[in-house]
Amino acid sequence: xxxxxxxxxxxxxxxxxxxxxxxxxxLGAILGSLLSAGVVGGIVHARTKRHQEALALFEFDxxxxxxxxxxxxxxxxHGGGENPCTPIAMADARAYYRKLFDLMSNEYYFFRQGFxxxxxxxxxxxxxxxxxxxxxxxxxxxxxxxxxxxxxxWSTRPLMAGNRFxxxxxxxxxxxxxxxxxxxxxxxxxxxxxR
Numbered sequence: 021x022x023x024x025x026x027x028x029x030x031x032x033x034x035x036x037x038x039x040x041x042x043x044x045x046x047l048g049a050i051l052g053s054l055l056s057a058g059v060v061g062g063i064v065h066a067r068t069k070r071h072q073e074a075l076a077l078f079e080f081d082x083x084x085x086x087x088x089x090x091x092x093x094x095x096x097x098h099g100g101g102e103n104p105c106t107p108i109a110m111a112d113a114r115a116y117y118r119k120l121f122d123l124m125s126n127e128y129y130f131f132r133q134g135f136x137x138x139x140x141x142x143x144x145x146x147x148x149x150x151x152x153x154x155x156x157x158x159x160x161x162x163x164x165x166x167x168x169x170x171x172x173x174w175s176t177r178p179l180m181a182g183n184r185f186x187x188x189x190x191x192x193x194x195x196x197x198x199x200x201x202x203x204x205x206x207x208x209x210x211x212x213x214x215r
Contacts, residue, residue: 023048076135083123091116091162105163113163117170124148128185134210142205145192149201152193 021029027048094112105113124144131141150158151167160167171193175186188208195201 023052073135073137076130077140080123080127080130080136087116087120087123090119091160094163105165109163110165113165114170114173116162117165117167117174121171121174124189125185128188132208132210138205138209141209142202145201145205146198148189149192149195149198 094109094116097109127136127141127144130136147158149155151160152171162170171189174180175183175190180186188204191204192201195204
């Protein structure tokens with residue numbers, strides 16, 4: 021049975037007389053085109069969203085590595101001993117942390133909008149937890165300024181009061197283990213990402 025025949029049968033079932041049964045194929049064509057447009061629109065939307073997620077991951081990764089290179093350059097210039105941290109070096113360290121925390125904030129808001137998936141965001145938060153707990157390989161100290169001290173200084177500024185991102189990162193830092201970090205990320209994920 022063709023779609024047009026189906027529409028004729030529907031019209032007959034609804035009691036539309038023969039004078040108006042020619043509307044069946046016309047309605048069938050309209051409904052068919054709307055259905056096709058919906059399917060194509062859904063495919064385009066899904067592919068665009070995946071492309072935006074990949075682009076966001078690439079840009080965040082690139083920015084993070086630029087910041088890591090900046091921290092390394094600061095360590096070479098002001099690594100203690102013969103090159104102690106001067107007030108200018110401490111200002112550079114604070115600028116590094118400000119950029120790092122701004123990047124983290126952007127990652128969080130992209131995650132909340134669904135442009136960053138649960139898996140990569142969980143990995144990023146595992147590293148933040150590791151930095152807070154001074155885990156080898158995740159420890160962050162720039163010019164004698166520890167990650168923990170820089171976070172407290174940055175996050176307790178008056179304009180940051182009530183910031184959802186800061187509350188979330190504080191929970192990540194306070195988590196007892198990495199499994200708890202993963203649970204926090206899943207709980208914070210947009211509802212359509214949760215499984």
